[in-house]
Amino acid sequence: SQKIEQNSEALNIQEGKTATLTCNYTNYSPAYLQWYRQDPGRGPVFLLLIRENEKEKRKERLKVTFDTTLKQSLFHITASQPADSATYLCALLTGGGNKLTFGTGTQLKVEL
């Protein structure tokens, strides 16, 4: 069966450290992968997209890698801040490009 797996346990890190979140998938061949941020009581907000032929993408303090052999994406936040505390969701474009399927998300807590 098709699965998108993110660590369900919350990730707690200290301010200034690099947070690394993992997204693993099985039985998908996605054209691209996206990462979203969701704050409590709000809708997800798009952060980054990486295509299948790209290994790495950066945006300010964010970095995403995409390994289609391992079927894994890593999402990094460098120099993390308490304001980065949120739930982070990965999503794959499937269904011939018509369906964006989400993982369950990982909650990140950045402590002072």
Place this chain on the structure above:
Amino acid sequence: NAGVTQTPKFQVLKTGQSMTLQCAQDMNHEYMSWYRQDPGMGLRLIHYSVGAGITDQGEVPNGYNVSRSTTEDFPLRLLSAAPSQTSVYFCASRALAGSGVQGEQYFGPGTRLTVT
């Protein structure tokens, strides 16, 4: 731009009642979709539309109907509410792939529905 708007923000229904969740976008996006979000289940796709007059089922379509008469609006209808439909509902829109846009999806603020 208001982006994606949803109404109502909160709703309580009794089992068997029907209602329509409204969704509108002002970005001229071809693609619109509805998700429900439940604890531990993540976002699950209910229905989607790639343009006016075209809709299709997602992962969990049972108990829900949609229509797309205009580019801007994509209402979700609950035909006969059940407690299992208690959830947070999100509407989203994006430009279609191939249009040159990066494919980011814009979400509304959500509707919190409780069915008793």
